[in-house]
Amino acid sequence: MVEMTRRDFIKASVVTSVALAAASLGIPLVQYISSERVVTGKIGAGSSSLPLKIANINDLEPDSQMQFTMPLNPDGSRGQHPTILIRLRPELVQKAGTELKAFSAVCTHLGCIVHLEKKDDIYCPCHAGYFDPVTGEVLAGPPKKPLPEVKIRIDENGDIYAEGWKK
Numbered sequence: 001m002v003e004m005t006r007r008d009f010i011k012a013s014v015v016t017s018v019a020l021a022a023a024s025l026g027i028p029l030v031q032y033i034s035s036e037r038v039v040t041g042k043i044g045a046g047s048s049s050l051p052l053k054i055a056n057i058n059d060l061e062p063d064s065q066m067q068f069t070m071p072l073n074p075d076g077s078r079g080q081h082p083t084i085l086i087r088l089r090p091e092l093v094q095k096a097g098t099e100l101k102a103f104s105a106v107c108t109h110l111g112c113i114v115h116l117e118k119k120d121d122i123y124c125p126c127h128a129g130y131f132d133p134v135t136g137e138v139l140a141g142p143p144k145k146p147l148p149e150v151k152i153r154i155d156e157n158g159d160i161y162a163e164g165w166k167k
């Protein structure tokens, strides 16, 4: 019979704890990666200037989203920042005063990528954080800060531009 020394026992306990912690973090990530909602965010990737043309209004159905990349982080530093453009569902348009909204896609809790849930709110799959698709404010879950918002402009042809972060 193999005897376990005190040192072996401590090592085994540490390895088990680390494995459990990794698994608890990894499961939401795997769930997210394997979901249909993973988007590439190639629009704007590599761009370094604003305004950034994102799409045309006809590219987006009501109650849908498109991911793009801002060339600046919300704090003004240079960076490729994942962002979502949302065409709101009709019942939210009057409250918003616009059909279009854009927010950072980086959850303000621990940085997972958020997405729009159909007929619902902006959702973070990692710890069930919910954000308002009109204001970016936290509605539920562990995040404490709202999602930073992007200034959007739409021209007479329906082309949509990101102009910068709202302060």
Ligand code: FES
Binding pocket: 107, 108, 109, 110, 111, 112, 124, 125, 126, 127, 128, 129, 141, 142, 143
């Ligand atoms: S990272 Fe989004 S809720 Fe935790």
